[in-house]
Amino acid sequence: MQPFTYQAPTSVGEAVTLLADSTHQARPFAGGTDLLVQMRRGLYAPELLVDVKHIPELNRIAFDPTAGLTIGAAVSCAWLCDHPAVRQHYPGLIDAASIIGGAAIQRRATLGGNLCNAAPSGDSIPALIVLGATATVAGPHGTRSIPVADFCIAPGKTVLGPGELLVALRIPPPVPRSGACYLRFIPRGEMDIAVAGAGAWLALGEDGSITDARIALSAVAPTPLWVKAAGEALIGQSPTEDAFKEAAAIAQAAARPISDVRGTAAQRRHLVGVLTRRALQGAYQRTK
Amino acid sequence: MTQSKITKQLVSTTINGEPVEFLCEPQQSLLECLRDILGLTGTKEGCNDGNCGACSVLLDGQLVNSCLVLGVEIEGRAVTTVEGLADWRGLHPIQQAFLEAGGFQCGFCTPGILIATKALLDRKPNPSEAEIRAWLSGNLCRCTGYDKIVRAVQAAACHLNTECEVDA
Ligand SMILES: Cc1cc2nc3c(=O)[nH]c(=O)nc-3n(C[C@H](O)[C@H](O)[C@H](O)COP(=O)(O)OP(=O)(O)OC[C@H]3O[C@@H](n4cnc5c(N)ncnc54)[C@H](O)[C@@H]3O)c2cc1C
Ligand code: FES
Ligand code: FES
Numbered sequence: 247m248q249p250f251t252y253q254a255p256t257s258v259g260e261a262v263t264l265l266a267d268s269t270h271q272a273r274p275f276a277g278g279t280d281l282l283v284q285m286r287r288g289l290y291a292p293e294l295l296v297d298v299k300h301i302p303e304l305n306r307i308a309f310d311p312t313a314g315l316t317i318g319a320a321v322s323c324a325w326l327c328d329h330p331a332v333r334q335h336y337p338g339l340i341d342a343a344s345i346i347g348g349a350a351i352q353r354r355a356t357l358g359g360n361l362c363n364a365a366p367s368g369d370s371i372p373a374l375i376v377l378g379a380t381a382t383v384a385g386p387h388g389t390r391s392i393p394v395a396d397f398c399i400a401p402g403k404t405v406l407g408p409g410e411l412l413v414a415l416r417i418p419p420p421v422p423r424s425g426a427c428y429l430r431f432i433p434r435g436e437m438d439i440a441v442a443g444a445g446a447w448l449a450l451g452e453d454g455s456i457t458d459a460r461i462a463l464s465a466v467a468p469t470p471l472w473v474k475a476a477g478e479a480l481i482g483q484s485p486t487e488d489a490f491k492e493a494a495a496i497a498q499a500a501a502r503p504i505s506d507v508r509g510t511a512a513q514r515r516h517l518v519g520v521l522t523r524r525a526l527q528g529a530y531q532r533t534k
Numbered sequence: 535m536t537q538s539k540i541t542k543q544l545v546s547t548t549i550n551g552e553p554v555e556f557l558c559e560p561q562q563s564l565l566e567c568l569r570d571i572l573g574l575t576g577t578k579e580g581c582n583d584g585n586c587g588a589c590s591v592l593l594d595g596q597l598v599n600s601c602l603v604l605g606v607e608i609e610g611r612a613v614t615t616v617e618g619l620a621d622w623r624g625l626h627p628i629q630q631a632f633l634e635a636g637g638f639q640c641g642f643c644t645p646g647i648l649i650a651t652k653a654l655l656d657r658k659p660n661p662s663e664a665e666i667r668a669w670l671s672g673n674l675c676r677c678t679g680y681d682k683i684v685r686a687v688q689a690a691a692c693h694l695n696t697e698c699e700v701d702a
Pocket of ligand 3: 637638639641643674677
């Protein structure tokens with residue numbers, strides 16, 4: 247790896263100052279499970295790594311039934327997956343956070359890093375999108391809030407500007423009779439990158455019909471893809487197999503998969519249909 | 535920024551229960567620091583990108599890949615490597631179980647698997663076979679086919695767990 251300097255600030259302000267200083271090229275460093283691998287491959291050669299793991303705001307999980315869930319950007323997947331309130335109220339997020347790497351990667355990898363790395367295959371991103379998550383970002387000009395659905399703009403590219411730092415992810419409180427689920431396909435049991443993935447979220451009315459729905463996909467477009475039309479097609483319908491198939495067909499049509507070492511475009515499109523249907527079934531089970 | 539500006543940093547830490555100080559450059563991984571600076575060559579380098587688990591160590595008791603941790607990050611923290619498992623009484627029960635169950639062949643993956651097993655059993659004294667296999671999914675072994683490793687972990691759990699009936 248290229249030499250660099252290392253700083254571990256203990257406040258958001260200090261981190262933003264370091265990141266915004268244009269005299270050097272700086273990069274935030276969370277778990278390093280993407281960044282260090284990419285730096286070894288020569289993809290980046292930052293002059294300064296800003297370790298974000300010592301900043302209290304980035305190192306907390308807070309749940310409140312009316313405010314919802316706040317996940318600091320430096321919280322590891324293992325920490326998140328062990329959190330009782332997250333397990334109870336957001337099992338759809340656990341689906342995604344618990345499959346990012348094996349036990350050792352889990353203890354370093356963060357959802358913040360997964361989102362900021364902006365891989366089309368990032369497993370947590372569709373789960374965050376269907377749960378309606380927003381990203382809280384601090385920068386030289388203050389703080390702003392960005393829907394996760396708008397965060398990734400190209401492979402490896404986000405809306406973050408120079409000096410901006412992801413502070414936390416916020417997820418609205420769970421609404422009654424709602425449920426979410428994320429599923430991916432990989433050829434082995436664990437420790438692999440998604441060939442395709444699908445997240446689904448459903449909310450039911452008192453009469454049992456669908457009042458709101460969101461579907462998002464991974465690894466089938468240049469960015470994680472929110473298929474609004476697939477969710478909208480479910481609104482007002484009963485949560486039946488036929489309705490789920492129809493939504494899955496819309497998701498399939500919206501996918502723009504490519505062929506690569508992990509799978510062909512045709513296989514990916516097929517998988518989108520299967521995974522979307524199953525994720526909807528899983529989300530529906532969790533509405534109960 | 536030129537390379538000459540990069541200076542070595544002093545790291546004060548605890549390794550296998552002993553206070554340790556060393557100098558390293560920020561781009562040196564914990565794996566490099568352990569092996570090349572501190573001479574703790576029990577921890578192995580396989581892939582150097584997080585996939586094989588040969589470099590597994592405990593950082594404040596948590597399982598991590600030392601190839602994806604920077605040496606400078608362990609300032610003020612505690613690291614356990616495979617060298618820290620045995621004590622004056624002899625091998626750690628996990629090591630003993632691997633020896634008796636034949637949980638290794640060439641042994642290259644073994645330090646990482648012993649450490650990963652310690653992390654698992656510290657967290658979950660009586661894991662199911664499925665839990666053992668899932669936990670060890672980040673530790674690759676080219677030799678054993680994994681079955682003997684799983685049996686060794688089960689035997690180690692038995693040794694460490696007084697309520698367990700030995701059937702392994
Ligand atoms: C063996 C292995 C298996 C993996 N398996 C999976 C998998 O199954 N699914 C999956 O989706 N990914 C997987 N990954 C990729 C990686 O682990 C995840 O993307 C992880 O969530 C990245 O988080 P991190 O904290 O390590 O990020 P880092 O590597 O620290 O950072 C990633 C990027 O985000 C930026 N960044 C980090 N924090 C911030 C912040 N607060 N503000 C602004 N920018 C920031 C960094 O500058 C960098 O560009 C795997 C990686 C490895 C090595
Ligand atoms: S050498 Fe670290 S995981 Fe392979
Ligand atoms: S014993 Fe040879 S790699 Fe596992």
